[in-house]
Amino acid sequence: MDDSYISVKNLIKTYSSKAEELVVLSGINFKIGRGEIVCLLGTSGSGKTTTLNLLAGIDKPTAGKILYDENEIHSWTLNHLSEYRLNEIGFIFQDFYLLEHLTALENIMIPLILRGETEDFAKEYAVDLLHSVGLGRKALNLPQELSSGEKQRVCVARAIANSPSILIADEPTGTLDTKTGDDIMELLLKLVQKNKMSMIYTSHDPYLTKVADKIIVLQKGKIKKYTQKEFPEVGYDKESFQFLVGGESGE
Numbered sequence: 001m002d003d004s005y006i007s008v009k010n011l012i013k014t015y016s017s018k019a020e021e022l023v024v025l026s027g028i029n030f031k032i033g034r035g036e037i038v039c040l041l042g043t044s045g046s047g048k049t050t051t052l053n054l055l056a057g058i059d060k061p062t063a064g065k066i067l068y069d070e071n072e073i074h075s076w077t078l079n080h081l082s083e084y085r086l087n088e089i090g091f092i093f094q095d096f097y098l099l100e101h102l103t104a105l106e107n108i109m110i111p112l113i114l115r116g117e118t119e120d121f122a123k124e125y126a127v128d129l130l131h132s133v134g135l136g137r138k139a140l141n142l143p144q145e146l147s148s149g150e151k152q153r154v155c156v157a158r159a160i161a162n163s164p165s166i167l168i169a170d171e172p173t174g175t176l177d178t179k180t181g182d183d184i185m186e187l188l189l190k191l192v193q194k195n196k197m198s199m200i201y202t203s204h205d206p207y208l209t210k211v212a213d214k215i216i217v218l219q220k221g222k223i224k225k226y227t228q229k230e231f232p233e234v235g236y237d238k239e240s241f242q243f244l245v246g247g248e249s250g251e
């Protein structure tokens, strides 16, 4: 019995224009297990965002399969796929994608309202989520009034609002300095463990692979290296939720 939430099988993605056919993913295979933390590592243009968009059902593969609990997601109806995106996937986008005219609180309320919750419930729950990401005091700020690290916290809260089973984070620390990036990673790991989620995140920085159970190195649309770690490297203490910068020991 396969204990994977997600199995990616021979996934191919090409983009065609008049001039050429661009092969972005040329037949990749990998799995995400229950509770597993997977890092997709690769340089710019290697196909990381494309892979995540396919996993989330935002984009359609040219060929190949993505099985979620052994069901092929791209064979579903659009409605079923939307339900999957809304209820099972928490997506943290590379460019935040916060609605600029809505407050931090309102941005987090959106997935709850989409799921059919009342406005009162959504507001109350979104306040709790803001507190859980350490941003309780910024509820009424617009995105433009937040720092990049704070915006990312809003994105994290929005992504977990509907208690997804899988968190998909596209370069969650990409625009942040090392300390702020570490804080965000620490927050993500804490939430993943607390809510019993799986997580796949992308990065171009090998430093950020240290908390992953599995590292997939993507190069020009192919998997160059696939490492399953028995134990993530020291650097994150699962008991205390401490992310230890630079692989320091816990003392």
Ligand SMILES: Nc1ncnc2c1ncn2[C@@H]1O[C@H](COP(=O)(O)OP(=O)(O)OP(=O)(O)O)[C@@H](O)[C@H]1O
Binding pocket: 015, 022, 024, 042, 043, 044, 045, 046, 047, 048, 049, 050, 051, 094, 204
């Ligand atoms: N809609 C599209 N149409 C045509 N080409 C695309 C499209 N989306 C992505 N590509 C191309 O696919 C390749 C992979 O893009 P992708 O965004 O997946 O890379 P990435 O690994 O996420 O890079 P980065 O680290 O810069 O975010 C790039 O060459 C990009 O130009």
Ligand SMILES: [Mg+2]
Binding pocket: 048, 049, 050, 094, 170
């Ligand atoms: Mg990208």
